[in-house]
Amino acid sequence: MTSETPLCPECDGEVDIPSDAMENELLSCAECGTELEIMNLDPIELELAPEVEEDWGE
Amino acid sequence: MRVALLVTHIRAEEKLILAAFNKRDISPDIILDRELNFDITCGAEQLAPSGSAWREYDLVFERCVSTSRGMYALAILNSWGLRSFNTYETAATCSDKLRTSIAFMKQGIPQPHTRVAFTPDSAMQAIEDVKYPAVLKPVTGSWGRLLARVHNRDSAEAILEHRQTLGDYNHHTYYVQEYVDKPGRDIRAFVVGDRTIAAIYRESNHWITNTARGGLATNCPVTEELDDICVRAADAVGGGILAVDLLEDARGNFVVNEINHTMEFRNSSQPTGVDIAQEVIDFVIGQIGVVA
Numbered sequence: 248m249t250s251e252t253p254l255c256p257e258c259d260g261e262v263d264i265p266s267d268a269m270e271n272e273l274l275s276c277a278e279c280g281t282e283l284e285i286m287n288l289d290p291i292e293l294e295l296a297p298e299v300e301e302d303w304g305e
Numbered sequence: 306m307r308v309a310l311l312v313t314h315i316r317a318e319e320k321l322i323l324a325a326f327n328k329r330d331i332s333p334d335i336i337l338d339r340e341l342n343f344d345i346t347c348g349a350e351q352l353a354p355s356g357s358a359w360r361e362y363d364l365v366f367e368r369c370v371s372t373s374r375g376m377y378a379l380a381i382l383n384s385w386g387l388r389s390f391n392t393y394e395t396a397a398t399c400s401d402k403l404r405t406s407i408a409f410m411k412q413g414i415p416q417p418h419t420r421v422a423f424t425p426d427s428a429m430q431a432i433e434d435v436k437y438p439a440v441l442k443p444v445t446g447s448w449g450r451l452l453a454r455v456h457n458r459d460s461a462e463a464i465l466e467h468r469q470t471l472g473d474y475n476h477h478t479y480y481v482q483e484y485v486d487k488p489g490r491d492i493r494a495f496v497v498g499d500r501t502i503a504a505i506y507r508e509s510n511h512w513i514t515n516t517a518r519g520g521l522a523t524n525c526p527v528t529e530e531l532d533d534i535c536v537r538a539a540d541a542v543g544g545g546i547l548a549v550d551l552l553e554d555a556r557g558n559f560v561v562n563e564i565n566h567t568m569e570f571r572n573s574s575q576p577t578g579v580d581i582a583q584e585v586i587d588f589v590i591g592q593i594g595v596v597a
Binding site: 271302 | 312320323448450548
């Protein structure tokens with residue numbers, strides 16, 4: 248994993264990536280609250296998480 | 306043992322599930338539902354997105370947040386003879402509140418008074434039959450979305466008009482329930498096979514108590530009575546790994562509200578002291594050798 252801190256694609260804020268992060272894991276930007284998806288771990292690539300769809304749930 | 310973990314993306318629950326598998330020296334292949342592309346006629350010989358043939362998996366563990374993707378993937382995989390948790394039949398029943406109500410009715414599981422109608426006029430009659438306040442729910446949906454507590458005819462007319470005008474056909478099946486005047490909380494119980502392993506109260510000042518909507522989770526003791534009704538309710542929808550939502554009515558009796566087949570539990574292990582993910586995975590592993 249590269250050491251450069253990734254930026255939120257929504258607000259350009261720095262996003263802390265947990266040490267046990269996984270590809271396709273969801274996380275929130277601490278600065279703007281946007282939900283993000285980790286698309287790649289090395290190097291870190293973040294995308295906006297997909298919008299919640301009507302059939303999403305438990 | 307080969308396990309496919311079918312997901313929409315990785316959430317806290319999936320990480321806990323993976324850790325629980327890893328503790329038993331099993332490393333599931335993570336399969337994203339967005340990458341599925343089934344040839345229905347090719348059967349389990351065709352390759353999964355992981356590169357392995359589907360037949361190589363002893364088990365598919367379905368954890369999709371997308372109900373439709375998860376359910377139809379299970380329909381296909383089960384039709385090819387693959388073992389899964391939960392099964393397509395269980396998922397299809399749980400993902401539809403009306404089918405769940407029918408399953409409860411057939412097995413005598415207590416549930417809120419429920420009526421179903423298909424037009425705004427007949428839905429208005431259904432609402433007045435169950436009396437105000439009534440609760441209108443979409444037959445599919447989760448996390449407390451689009452639930453409406455209806456206090457009078459004016460608000461009923463407005464909600465029905467909105468549903469009929471703005472909603473697609475799914476919203477034109479009007480599922481109407483009596484409002485159960487619960488004591489500021491409901492109960493979420495976790496059933497694994499034939500056992501209720503843990504339960505939480507979900508407390509909220511709002512009438513919708515889902516933890517996804519801010520409900521506070523505290524431990525709920527699993528009494529013999531609670532275990533009995535939860536296991537019977539889970540069996541009614543086909544059984545498996547299920548979260549049973551119950552309400553306590555004014556007399557303190559349980560009524561079963563709904564059952565969730567891809568349960569969220571990240572906030573429930575801490576208050577209950579039960580390692581829900583490990584309980585689930587140990588059950589799943591124990592079932593692999595058992596004839597379905």
